[in-house]
Amino acid sequence: MRQRRTILGLLATAVLCLPAVPAAATQTGHGPGPERELGDVIPVPAEVEPNSRTDFTLGPHTSIRTQAGSAEAKRVGRYLAGVLRPATGYSLPVVSSDRRGSAISLVLSKHEPKVGDQGYRLDVGRSGVTIRARTGAGLFAGAQTLRQLLPARIEADRTVRRAWTVPGGTIVDKPRFAYRGAMLDLARHFHEPAEIRSYIDELAQYKINHLHLHLTDDQGWRIQIDSWPKLTTVGGGPGTGVDGEGPGFLTKAEYADLVAYAASRYITIVPEIDMPGHTNAAQSTYAELNCDGVAPPPRTDIEVGYSSLCIGSETTYRFVEDVIRELAAMTPGPYLHIGGDEAHATTDEDYRTFMNRVLPLVEKYGKQAFGWNEVAQADPPASVVPQYWGTTTENADLAEAAARGNKVIMSPANKSYLDMKYDANTPLGLQWAGFIEVRDAYEWDPGSHVTGVGEQSVLGVEAPLWSETLRSIDDIEFMAFPRLPAIAELGWSPRASHDWESFSQRLAEQGPRWEQRGVDFYRSPQIDWP
Ligand code: NGO
Numbered sequence: 215m216r217q218r219r220t221i222l223g224l225l226a227t228a229v230l231c232l233p234a235v236p237a238a239a240t241q242t243g244h245g246p247g248p249e250r251e252l253g254d255v256i257p258v259p260a261e262v263e264p265n266s267r268t269d270f271t272l273g274p275h276t277s278i279r280t281q282a283g284s285a286e287a288k289r290v291g292r293y294l295a296g297v298l299r300p301a302t303g304y305s306l307p308v309v310s311s312d313r314r315g316s317a318i319s320l321v322l323s324k325h326e327p328k329v330g331d332q333g334y335r336l337d338v339g340r341s342g343v344t345i346r347a348r349t350g351a352g353l354f355a356g357a358q359t360l361r362q363l364l365p366a367r368i369e370a371d372r373t374v375r376r377a378w379t380v381p382g383g384t385i386v387d388k389p390r391f392a393y394r395g396a397m398l399d400l401a402r403h404f405h406e407p408a409e410i411r412s413y414i415d416e417l418a419q420y421k422i423n424h425l426h427l428h429l430t431d432d433q434g435w436r437i438q439i440d441s442w443p444k445l446t447t448v449g450g451g452p453g454t455g456v457d458g459e460g461p462g463f464l465t466k467a468e469y470a471d472l473v474a475y476a477a478s479r480y481i482t483i484v485p486e487i488d489m490p491g492h493t494n495a496a497q498s499t500y501a502e503l504n505c506d507g508v509a510p511p512p513r514t515d516i517e518v519g520y521s522s523l524c525i526g527s528e529t530t531y532r533f534v535e536d537v538i539r540e541l542a543a544m545t546p547g548p549y550l551h552i553g554g555d556e557a558h559a560t561t562d563e564d565y566r567t568f569m570n571r572v573l574p575l576v577e578k579y580g581k582q583a584f585g586w587n588e589v590a591q592a593d594p595p596a597s598v599v600p601q602y603w604g605t606t607t608e609n610a611d612l613a614e615a616a617a618r619g620n621k622v623i624m625s626p627a628n629k630s631y632l633d634m635k636y637d638a639n640t641p642l643g644l645q646w647a648g649f650i651e652v653r654d655a656y657e658w659d660p661g662s663h664v665t666g667v668g669e670q671s672v673l674g675v676e677a678p679l680w681s682e683t684l685r686s687i688d689d690i691e692f693m694a695f696p697r698l699p700a701i702a703e704l705g706w707s708p709r710a711s712h713d714w715e716s717f718s719q720r721l722a723e724q725g726p727r728w729e730q731r732g733v734d735f736y737r738s739p740q741i742d743w744p
Contacts, residue, residue, distance in 0.1 A: 248381040249365040252338070256699045256720050257421055257706035259359065259387035260333075268339045268382030272298070272364075276316040276342070278308045286350035287320045293478070294318065294357045298364075303373035317342040318360070320353050332423070333388025336360065338380050351423070351480045352388075358419050359385060366723065369730035391660065393623060393674025394705035395424035395484070396632075396698060398690070399681040401431030401495070402516070403460030404450070407468050409687040411475050416694070416733060418479035420702035425476055426484040426551060426584075426676060429464075432494035432513050432521055436463040437485065441536040442500065449495040456682050458514045466544055473546060484584060485541055488553030489534065490560050490568045494521040502529050516682045519558030525568050535575050542579035550576050555586035555603070566592045573598060584623070590615040599673060602664060603627050605647050613666025621673040624660040630701050632679040632693045636736055642683045643693055652738045656700035656717055661709060669709075677701040688734045695728060695735035696721055718742070 248269050253262035278295050280287035291308040299306055306318075319342060326346050329335055334347040334356030345356035363381060367374045396417050398405060405413075414425060429437045433456055435449030450463030464472070473483050493503070494513045501509040505524040523530045542550060552572060557565050569585075569592035576583040577597070583589075587600040590611040594600075596619035602612055605628040616622060627634070627647035634650040635643040661669035677698055684690055699721060704712075718741055725743045728735045737743055 248363075248379040250363050250381055250723075252363065252381040252383040252385065254720055254723060255359050255362045256717075256724060257703040258711050258716065258720065259385045260708050260711070261386040262383065263385075264381060264383040265338075266382060270316075270338050270340060270343055270380045270382065272302060272304065272318075272378040272380070273316055274304050276304060276306060276318065277313075278306050279313075279317045279319040280308060280310050281320060281322050282310045282312075284310075284322050287322050287353060289478070290350055290353040290357055291320050293354070294320075294360070297357075297361055298368065298378075300372055301368045301370040301374050302378050303375075315341070319344040320357075321346045322348070322350070322353065324348055326352075328386055328388070330388040332392070333386070334359070336385040336387070338363075338382045338384070340382075343380060354418075354480045355387070355421050358421060359387065361419070362727075366726035366730060369727045371730075389421065389706045390708055391672060391674035391705050393424055393676070394422045394702060395426055395623065395674065395676030396422050396694075396701075397426035397428060397486075397625075397676055397678035399428040399431070399633075399679065400436040400462075400464075401428055401434045401488075402456045402681040403685055404434065404436055404455060404462030405681070405687070405690070406462070407464070407472055409690065410472055412687055413690060413694075414472075414476050414479055414481055416691070417698070418481060420699050421706050422698075422702055423480055424482050424484050424547075424549075424674075424676070426486060426678070428486045428488065428678075428680070430487050430495060431492045432518070433516075434460060434463075435495040435499070437469060437487075437541065438463060438465045439537055439540050440466075441540065442496075442533065444499045445496060448499045454495065454512065454514070456514055456516055459685070460681070469544055473544070477546075482547040482549075483545065484547060484549045484551055485545055486551035486553055486584070487537055487541060488555070489572070490523040490525065490554075490565065491519060491521055491557035492553060492555070493523050496533075497521060497523070500533070503527075503533060519556045522557060522559040522564075523568070525560060525564035531571055531575075534572055538572075538575050538581075539579050542576075542581050545581070548582050549584050549599070550579075550581035551584035551601075552576060552589075553586060554589040557588065562591070569594065587612050587622075590620070593618075594620065596620050599623060601625055601676065602667075603631075603678070604664075607663055608665050609667075612664055616667045616671035620671070622667060622671055623673055623676050624663060625676045625678050626658070626663060629655055629658045629663075630675065630677045632677050632697055633682070633684070636738065640736070642689055644680070644682060650697065651740055652696050652700055652721070652736075653714060653718075653740050655697040656704070656714060658704070659709065659712070660704055675701055675705040691728075691734040692736055695733060696724065696738060696741065699724060
């Protein structure tokens with residue numbers, strides 16, 4: 215409820231602006247020390263060494279100092295300033311000088327040990343905070359940690375007078391898995407670019423670094439393809455989507471903007487065109503994509519498994535190649551997802567034939583193919599990444615693929631599907647994979663979940679959010695939070711740090727942050743919200 219929250223937020227902020235002493239001091243009774251403890255962050259950092267003697271308090275003269283000559287560090291510095299300015303009211307100039315004084319410093323160094331390509335080291339000393347990393351992605355991750363180490367009010371959209379203290383000490387942090395993803399389904403209901411950007415902003419805080427967009431399905435086609443223009447004008451037009459209520463599509467320009475926006479948050483877009491099933495929107499638009507040359511009617515129900523491209527027709531491969539070529543050209547990221555799930559209207563033999571022709575096309579246009587785990591049945595080359603969405607812990611095809619050298623993404627539907635209801639009373643969502651409370655989403659191990667698929671075979675985790683029942687950004691947020699941070703922690707934090715008590719306490723502290731930002735979330739009774 216973005217609108218209502220904003221008004222409440224205004225009132226709260228107005229009240230907080232009145233006292234001349236820091237608000238937290240009056241509210242909570244303790245002094246201007248830090249409200250947070252070092253390590254009170256989601257995902258929990260790998261190594262934390264608190265030092266209560268070196269807390270740092272931001273002030274009106276604090277600057278954000280970025281490594282001289284580094285556009286990358288400057289970019290992260292500007293982002294961080296944008297996050298911290300509204301609530302602090304400080305100017306936080308982004309400078310590249312070596313001037314002494316209170317500062318948040320962002321340092322890029324190829325020699326920084328122990329942090330890998332995505333990690334960072336964060337030192338909080340009396341005169342400032344220094345974040346060191348080998349890449350912009352690492353600095354950005356460190357900036358998100360710093361943000362969560364500040365009091366929740368840092369998320370307010372206007373000035374709050376209080377002490378902005380960061381707990382002293384050192385964090386050395388890097389991810390367990392290279393790939394941490396979320397997925398949005400634009401096909402069942404289209405979601406506007408502004409909504410996707412807003413979701414991207416939330417994802418970035420939890421160190422999610424990939425956003426998979428499910429762009430096509432039986433009910434709609436959501437990405438402009440110039441060589442087959444009716445895909446969007448008809449397949450994405452009025453009356454498309456579940457119940458005919460989710461029309462819309464991304465133009466190439468809008469898609470490019472989203473890719474750039476995501477990149478500014480160190481998130482890579484992974485586009486998906488689902489095939490050879492889940493293709494009714496295309497087949498009802500272009501009759502020649504059907505074996506009998508007859509276009510079926512458009513569908514707006516939520517049945518699955520009835521559509522199939524015509525496997526024996528050359529027109530099919532001309533179509534698929536055109537789509538892959540155009541999509542690859544507009545996607546700077548390395549991955550292109552070709553779906554492959556629930557092709558129940560395609561015979562097993564046809565499915566293999568299809569994959570054997572289409573997987574090389576993805577490579578031809580310079581991309582690495584992702585597919586839902588059914589793709590493992592086609593014995594794909596080791597470069598192909600199956601995405602596991604099953605509900606059991608046994609899958610022979612997946613285990614065989616792992617043994618052959620394929621890396622996999624873990625998205626077990628009964629753990630990581632954000633569209634499953636929390637419980638029987640959840641107004642939104644589906645329940646075919648069961649109810650998923652936040653603890654269910656947290657209590658599993660991606661590195662040993664499926665027999666025969668060990669840690670080394672796991673590229674990462676992803677939390678899909680299918681949109682059969684979702685319309686608005688409020689709906690998206692309500693289903694994603696608080697479960698998304700659970701999946702994010704499984705993807706980032708070391709296995710040894712897994713601990714429900716610790717996680718649930720840190721999760722509780724995210725509640726006030728979501729409130730400040732006007733983000734809807736489910737107040738799970740498993741969490742002791744403040
Ligand atoms: C399944 C199905 C999707 C549904 C989703 C709903 C996969 C990979 N295929 O997941 O078409 O939207 O469940 O939860």
